[in-house]
Amino acid sequence: MRQKTVLISGADGYIALHLARVLRNLKFKVLTATRTMNGDLKMDFTSPYEVASLKSTGIDAMIHTVSPNEAIYKTDPYRALSENATGVHAALDFCTNNHVKDFIYFSSFHVFGSQEGRLTENTPITPRNDYGLAHGTAELTVQMFDSSNKVNGWIVRPSNLFGVPVSCETFKRWNLIPFLFCREAVENQTITLLTPGNQLRNFVGVSDVCKKVLWILEQRPEGRIFHAYGKETMSVWQYALLVQKVALEIFNLPVRIIRPEGSDHQGTFEFTSMYDDRNLAPRDELETFVKEMINVLLTRSGKE
Structure with a gap:
C-alpha cells in the first residue's frame, strides 16, 4: 500500500506539532504548511488567493488547524x-x-455558545461570540464543499485541550487555563481566578485528539462531525x-489560590x-498532565 501523504496547515501551532509527530511515528508522510518559509509549503491565510492558487501533487489529505487567536476577535x-x-x-x-x-x-x-446541557454532534450550534461564529461559519463552508462532492470534509470539535507542548519555547497559548494555572503555580506560587470559577469545563488530552484524527484518516467514516472530548469534566x-x-x-x-467572592452560574454540562x-x-x-507540565516548567526555570 502506498504511503499516505498528509498536509498540515498551521504546522508550527500546538495541535499541529503533536499531530505531525504522531503521524510521522506511524509512517505517514507529513508535509507542513506555515505562513513563513519554515514549512514545506508557504500558506499565509491572510492572502487567500495565493493559498488557493498554490500547486502541489500527491497529497491525500489536508488537516487545517489555522484559526486567528481568540484575543484578535476582541481587538480586531x-x-x-x-x-x-x-x-x-x-x-x-x-x-x-x-x-x-x-x-x-x-x-x-x-x-x-452556551455550555449547558448535553452537547453531542447532533446538537444545533448557537454561537454567542465572534470566535464561535467564525468556527460555525467555517464548518458550514466545509459542509458545502463536502455536499457538493468537491472534497470529503470532516469537522473535529475539541474541548479544552491539555498536554505538554512539543516546544515550550515556541508555545503561544499560555493564556489557556490548563497551561496558565500550571505556569502561575511555578512562577508565582499563586493561581489567580478572575471569577469564582464555578463554570464547568471538559478537558481533553491532545493524544486522545490525535487518536480521533488518525481514526478519521484511516477509516474515512460516513459521519462528518466528531467531538474530541475528554474523560474529565470539572469546574x-x-x-x-x-x-x-x-x-x-x-x-x-505551596501554591495560594486567589478567588473572588460571589457566585457565578454552574449549570449541568456534558460535552x-x-x-x-x-x-x-x-x-x-x-x-498526569499537571504533574508533567509542572515538572517541565520547574526544569526550565532551574528550580528542579
Missing part, C-alpha cells in the same frame, strides 16, 4: 472573522484544485485545586459524542 473582530472565513475557503479551494480528496477542519466547542475552581494539590504533594511547592466506539474512548488523565 472584523479582521479575525474575515481571515478565518476566507482562510478555510482558500484551503478547500487548494484541495479542490490539487485533487486532495480528504479535508479535516479543527473547529471548537465554542460553536455551541475551573476544581482544576485550580488540582494544580494546587499536585504542586504541594509531588513537588513540595460528549453520539459515537460510542470503545477504541476511541478518551484515556488521557488530567492529573
Whole structure:
C-alpha cells in the first residue's frame, strides 16, 4: 500500500506539532504548511488567493488547524472573522484544485455558545461570540464543499485541550487555563481566578485528539462531525485545586489560590459524542498532565 501523504496547515501551532509527530511515528508522510518559509509549503491565510492558487501533487489529505487567536476577535473582530472565513475557503479551494480528496477542519466547542446541557454532534450550534461564529461559519463552508462532492470534509470539535507542548519555547497559548494555572503555580506560587470559577469545563488530552484524527484518516467514516472530548469534566475552581494539590504533594511547592467572592452560574454540562466506539474512548488523565507540565516548567526555570 502506498504511503499516505498528509498536509498540515498551521504546522508550527500546538495541535499541529503533536499531530505531525504522531503521524510521522506511524509512517505517514507529513508535509507542513506555515505562513513563513519554515514549512514545506508557504500558506499565509491572510492572502487567500495565493493559498488557493498554490500547486502541489500527491497529497491525500489536508488537516487545517489555522484559526486567528481568540484575543484578535476582541481587538480586531472584523479582521479575525474575515481571515478565518476566507482562510478555510482558500484551503478547500487548494484541495479542490490539487485533487486532495480528504479535508479535516479543527473547529471548537465554542460553536455551541452556551455550555449547558448535553452537547453531542447532533446538537444545533448557537454561537454567542465572534470566535464561535467564525468556527460555525467555517464548518458550514466545509459542509458545502463536502455536499457538493468537491472534497470529503470532516469537522473535529475539541474541548479544552491539555498536554505538554512539543516546544515550550515556541508555545503561544499560555493564556489557556490548563497551561496558565500550571505556569502561575511555578512562577508565582499563586493561581489567580478572575471569577469564582464555578463554570464547568471538559478537558481533553491532545493524544486522545490525535487518536480521533488518525481514526478519521484511516477509516474515512460516513459521519462528518466528531467531538474530541475528554474523560474529565470539572469546574475551573476544581482544576485550580488540582494544580494546587499536585504542586504541594509531588513537588513540595505551596501554591495560594486567589478567588473572588460571589457566585457565578454552574449549570449541568456534558460535552460528549453520539459515537460510542470503545477504541476511541478518551484515556488521557488530567492529573498526569499537571504533574508533567509542572515538572517541565520547574526544569526550565532551574528550580528542579
